[in-house]
Amino acid sequence: MGKVESKHPDPDIPKIIAAWWKTIEKKPQRPTLIIPNVHFTFPTLWGSRGDSPPTPDYSPTVFSTLWRTHETPNNFVPHFSDSVGRAAARTQEYLLFVDPEGKFKPSPAALGEVFLMTYVSRSSHLHMTDSFNCTAMTKQQRVLLGADWVWAVLERPTKNPCIQIAVQILHLSENDRGLAEEHPEVCAESMEMAKMESANRNKAERMVDFCASVGRDCYALFLLFGRKGDPGNIYGVLSNNFSAATGRTKINRALIENFFKGSRYLHTPAGMLQAIITKRPGDPLTLLIKFT
Amino acid sequence: MDLYGKMAATQGTIQGKEGGDQNFDYMFKLLIIGNSSVGKTSFLFRYADDAFTSAFVSTVGIDFKVKTVYKNDKRIKLQIWDTAGQERYRTITTAYYRGAMGFILMYDITNEESFHCVQDWSTQIKTYSWDNAQVVLAGNKCDMEEERVVAADSGRQLAEQLGFEFFETSAKDNINVKQTFECLVDIICDRMSESLDTDPAVTTATPSTKLTDSAPPLQQPACNC
Ligand SMILES: Nc1nc2c(ncn2[C@@H]2O[C@H](COP(=O)(O)OP(=O)(O)OP(=O)(O)O)[C@@H](O)[C@H]2O)c(=O)[nH]1
Ligand SMILES: [Mg+2]
Numbered sequence: 236m237g238k239v240e241s242k243h244p245d246p247d248i249p250k251i252i253a254a255w256w257k258t259i260e261k262k263p264q265r266p267t268l269i270i271p272n273v274h275f276t277f278p279t280l281w282g283s284r285g286d287s288p289p290t291p292d293y294s295p296t297v298f299s300t301l302w303r304t305h306e307t308p309n310n311f312v313p314h315f316s317d318s319v320g321r322a323a324a325r326t327q328e329y330l331l332f333v334d335p336e337g338k339f340k341p342s343p344a345a346l347g348e349v350f351l352m353t354y355v356s357r358s359s360h361l362h363m364t365d366s367f368n369c370t371a372m373t374k375q376q377r378v379l380l381g382a383d384w385v386w387a388v389l390e391r392p393t394k395n396p397c398i399q400i401a402v403q404i405l406h407l408s409e410n411d412r413g414l415a416e417e418h419p420e421v422c423a424e425s426m427e428m429a430k431m432e433s434a435n436r437n438k439a440e441r442m443v444d445f446c447a448s449v450g451r452d453c454y455a456l457f458l459l460f461g462r463k464g465d466p467g468n469i470y471g472v473l474s475n476n477f478s479a480a481t482g483r484t485k486i487n488r489a490l491i492e493n494f495f496k497g498s499r500y501l502h503t504p505a506g507m508l509q510a511i512i513t514k515r516p517g518d519p520l521t522l523l524i525k526f527t
Numbered sequence: 528m529d530l531y532g533k534m535a536a537t538q539g540t541i542q543g544k545e546g547g548d549q550n551f552d553y554m555f556k557l558l559i560i561g562n563s564s565v566g567k568t569s570f571l572f573r574y575a576d577d578a579f580t581s582a583f584v585s586t587v588g589i590d591f592k593v594k595t596v597y598k599n600d601k602r603i604k605l606q607i608w609d610t611a612g613q614e615r616y617r618t619i620t621t622a623y624y625r626g627a628m629g630f631i632l633m634y635d636i637t638n639e640e641s642f643h644c645v646q647d648w649s650t651q652i653k654t655y656s657w658d659n660a661q662v663v664l665a666g667n668k669c670d671m672e673e674e675r676v677v678a679a680d681s682g683r684q685l686a687e688q689l690g691f692e693f694f695e696t697s698a699k700d701n702i703n704v705k706q707t708f709e710c711l712v713d714i715i716c717d718r719m720s721e722s723l724d725t726d727p728a729v730t731t732a733t734p735s736t737k738l739t740d741s742a743p744p745l746q747q748p749a750c751n752c
Contacts, residue, residue, distance in 0.1 A: 370584060370585075370587050372587065373590055375590055375591050375592070376587065376588065376589070376590050379588070379589060379590070379591075380587070380588050380589070382587075385587050395563075395585075395613060395615075396613075396615070399587075428591070428593065428606055429591065432623070445588060445619065448616075448618040448619040448622075449588075449615050449616065449618070449619070450615065453615075
């Protein structure tokens with residue numbers, strides 16, 4: 236290994252990732268005891284649902300999460316799964332679109348908007364925003380914090396976020412330029428200022444920095460709209476430990492794609508969320524997800 | 528007097544960049560701080576876009592808007608940073624205190640806790656920002672008279688004690704929003720001209736044609752006003 240290193244001036248990304256997996260990988264904790272609808276028997280833990288109509292809850296609840304840190308009903312897991320599943324399916328419909336005349340091509344921004352719109356309308360239809368919300372970033376925040384939107388598990392009764400997932404979409408079409416930087420015409424001036432504040436970090440690194448500044452309960456999720464050799468599916472790499480790579484190598488698309496080398500277990504979106512909320516606070520967690 | 532030297536440096540950098548609006552004489556970096564839900568985002572939204580919404584979307588991390596104002600034929604570009612009040616973002620928000628020339632420290636007149644925290648926020652300013660940063664205290668939501676729990680006099684007294692200007696404001700009914708910003712700009716300008724009068728070195732901070740790279744941050748340790 237040492238020889239390989241000395242031959243290559245560039246960082247050996249697969250090696251870094253392999254080492255990284257070894258130290259931080261946590262197998263998703265399997266639910267040990269499942270009690271359906273258990274939160275109905277503990278109403279005082281989270282109080283009433285306020286004025287949103289009660290939604291029937293068919294979801295199994297992971298008992299172990301009850302005495303972890305977060306006093307919040309987790310019937311949002313199936314709702315999240317439903318909403319994000321629809322968003323991914325709809326986005327996928329457009330991901331592989333080819334204009335027969337070869338002239339028209341949907342912009343990466345449009346694809347991101349389709350995803351987010353579908354997610355938001357479904358999740359508000361399901362009234363899940365009391366326990367799990369989604370905050371779309373402003374143009375300025377997208378530059379400053381690197382995130383396109385932020386998902387959050389909310390604590391009762393304060394509704395303050397207790398777990399967050401900052402999401403950044405990586406588009407395949409922008410591969411050659413590395414990570415997509417925003418090129419807004421409208422807000423050019425504001426953007427200039429925002430970039431000054433976070434100079435010489437790419438968008439991915441800015442998001443990783445942001446998550447690290449909040450803490451271990453703030454995850455970075457890179458959402459890949461297509462991967463090399465698989466342009467029609469949506470994948471994700473989620474970690475609360477990307478900052479471990481900062482300084483050792485540049486965080487960019489190549490690094491993110493490399494996580495898929497080898498046959499890693501791919502989580503469902505529901506599995507991802509379940510793993511996050513059942514994890515012991517402070518532990519590192521890195522997961523691969525398939526959304527479509 | 529480091530503050531104004533730095534400001535000049537910032538100004539030079541921006542003017543050298545393409546894409547930015549180069550038509551300004553000064554740029555002031557301002558921050559709005561205070562507990563979550565006191566109305567910081569609403570206040571900025573009212574000032575910059577003259578709009579208000581009653582829905583509460585707690586700010587994630589930090590955000591900003593830009594607005595240009597005029598004072599004595601000078602164009603002043605305000606870079607206004609809207610910080611998240613929630614504790615979890617404290618690391619990222621305090622990182623932006625550096626280089627800020629003015630603060631709007633906000634509490635909610637219907638929320639006693641937010642008023643009690645004013646002292647702590649003031650300490651944060653002292654810890655993380657320049658010594659010469661100017662502060663205006665704003666008691667927001669003054670449209671909600673029935674739910675008031677902080678008397679206007681308490682606010683005024685605290686402001687006096689801390690050496691801040693004071694306004695009661697309403698982002699909802701557009702009361703004293705513009706005035707708060709104007710007041711802050713005025714006291715920053717006053718402070719700036721005081722230092723221009725007394726310290727010839729600061730004249731490098733005046734808008735001139737040669738503000739390219741090297742308006743050096745001034746080294747005087749003490750305030751000489
Ligand atoms: N009645 C009244 N409501 C206001 C006023 N200003 C803000 N609000 C409401 O107060 C709530 C919180 O306002 P925000 O501006 O989001 O609060 P914030 O200080 O930015 O909160 P964080 O981003 O969490 O730090 C929203 O529901 C606003 O509509 C006001 O002047 N009067
Ligand atoms: Mg806000």
